[in-house]
Amino acid sequence: MKTLSSIGLTLAAALSCAAPWAHAQDKVINIYSARHYPGDVQLYAAFTQSTGIQIKRVDADDAGILQRLRAEGAASPADVILLVDASRLWRAEVDGLFAPVKSKVLEDAIPVQLRGKTSADGTPWFGFSSRARVIVYNKAGVPKGQVDTYEKLAEPKNKGLLCTRSGSHPYNLSLFGAMNEHLGSAATEAWLKGLVSNMARNPVGGDTDQIKATASGECGVALTNTYYLARLMRSDKAEDRAVMDKVGVVFPNQSSWGTHVNIAGGAVAKNAKNPAYALQFLEFLASTQAQEYFANGNNEWPVAKGIKISNPALESMSGGSFKAETIPVSIVGMNQVKVQQMLDRVGYR
Numbered sequence: 001m002k003t004l005s006s007i008g009l010t011l012a013a014a015l016s017c018a019a020p021w022a023h024a025q026d027k028v029i030n031i032y033s034a035r036h037y038p039g040d041v042q043l044y045a046a047f048t049q050s051t052g053i054q055i056k057r058v059d060a061d062d063a064g065i066l067q068r069l070r071a072e073g074a075a076s077p078a079d080v081i082l083l084v085d086a087s088r089l090w091r092a093e094v095d096g097l098f099a100p101v102k103s104k105v106l107e108d109a110i111p112v113q114l115r116g117k118t119s120a121d122g123t124p125w126f127g128f129s130s131r132a133r134v135i136v137y138n139k140a141g142v143p144k145g146q147v148d149t150y151e152k153l154a155e156p157k158n159k160g161l162l163c164t165r166s167g168s169h170p171y172n173l174s175l176f177g178a179m180n181e182h183l184g185s186a187a188t189e190a191w192l193k194g195l196v197s198n199m200a201r202n203p204v205g206g207d208t209d210q211i212k213a214t215a216s217g218e219c220g221v222a223l224t225n226t227y228y229l230a231r232l233m234r235s236d237k238a239e240d241r242a243v244m245d246k247v248g249v250v251f252p253n254q255s256s257w258g259t260h261v262n263i264a265g266g267a268v269a270k271n272a273k274n275p276a277y278a279l280q281f282l283e284f285l286a287s288t289q290a291q292e293y294f295a296n297g298n299n300e301w302p303v304a305k306g307i308k309i310s311n312p313a314l315e316s317m318s319g320g321s322f323k324a325e326t327i328p329v330s331i332v333g334m335n336q337v338k339v340q341q342m343l344d345r346v347g348y349r
């Protein structure tokens with residue numbers, strides 16, 4: 001009995017180690033993904049279909065993925081890492097979790113301000129889709145002109161009206177990191193202090209929760225990424241579309257530096273066991289097929305040069321086009337440490 005059960009245990013242990021990860025000769029890549037978008041399955045299937053490379057996926061949030069990669073070290077089975085924010089991509093780069101790549105396909109396709117900083121070793125990461133961080137307001141309670149710039153959100157006239165998710169969430173850290181480039185440090189900290197004193201409630205929930213609370217009137221104005229709005233607009237639930245009837249959308253700062261744009265991006269993992277396949281996957285993400293998926297499947301803007309979008313929800317929201325800020329996302333990511341210290345000082349939770 002003892003022998004049998006210990007054999008059973010050994011087998012079970014061996015299987016539990018081997019099962020999630022196929023061997024290199026199986027033509028497979030392991031992707032650690034923080035993309036939280038249900039339709040992405042189609043994207044992965046299309047890659048496997050066109051290359052014969054199988055995908056094994058680990059889904060977690062950005063912080064969970066970085067923690068896991070650090071814990072696994074050189075033994076990590078990760079080949080590709082997908083993260084959904086410039087500040088996280090920068091953090092992973094600085095922590096040495098990426099293997100820089102040299103790829104003419106990627107260099108030609110992805111604009112230079114939407115990638116990590118290139119060194120002699122190559123480029124650490126690339127953005128593959130973009131999203132704007134916009135302002136939503138309650139149409140019945142707040143005039144659009146009162147909330148059409150990020151700066152105005154901190155003005156006394158918006159006291160008691162503002163809702164946001166946690167200040168430390170990467171989407172906000174990146175927006176605040178961009179503000180630091182536009183305004184300088186002293187003015188950015190004063191602005192953050194103004195945001196805190198204008199809060200309708202303590203930061204809670206995700207972007208969709210802020211949109212819904214703005215529609216209900218609990219908040220007068222909020223910050224959100226664009227794809228959450230498009231998702232509600234395109235929802236088959238009448239109550240979601242009713243939410244969108246009650247709110248207006250502003251692409252802020254159209255007469256100054258433009259609306260803050262963040263990216264979702266990817267990299268080859270530092271300890272990738274299949275780096276060539278991993279690079280093939282990144283190059284696939286820059287293809288027309290994948291870029292069109294980002295626009296239509298997940299309501300993001302494609303970033304590869306020469307790709308046109310056809311997403312009525314995004315188009316109606318932005319009026320067809322909008323002015324986006326042009327600072328490199330790598331700088332935005334880099335500012336997050338400074339910005340987090342400001343948040344601690346002004347009590348932005």
Ligand code: FE
Pocket residue numbers: 084225
């Ligand atoms: Fe998101």
